[in-house]
Amino acid sequence: MKKNYIYCSDTCPFCQRAYQLLESKGIPFKKHYVKDQNDWNEVMEITGRNTVPQIFINGTHIGGFDDLYAADQSGKLDDILNG
Structure with a gap:
């Protein structure tokens, strides 16, 4: 399994x-x-971005929280998880 990780700050x-x-x-x-x-x-x-979070699922750069939420709502996140 590829890595899932987030560049983050706990104050964010x-x-x-x-x-x-x-x-x-x-x-x-x-x-x-x-x-x-x-x-x-x-x-x-x-990532080419200067904000957190920056989220990677199965080695794929998802983007920030809004991108993660949109991927979840559209089903793209499940595709990435299963791909």
Whole structure:
């Protein structure tokens, strides 16, 4: 199984919502905390975005919480999980 992980900050309300959605679906994930400029540089290099959360499911970059929610509502998240 490919990794599920989130670049995150525990002070971010959208990160909290992403954790809740993933946990409610029983999707295990690891948190990669963005703490300093080096971490932000890594997020930018990998995703092209400068916000958290940045969510990866089965190695696929989903995006932020709004993207995760939309993928869940459309069924795309299930496709990624089963793919």
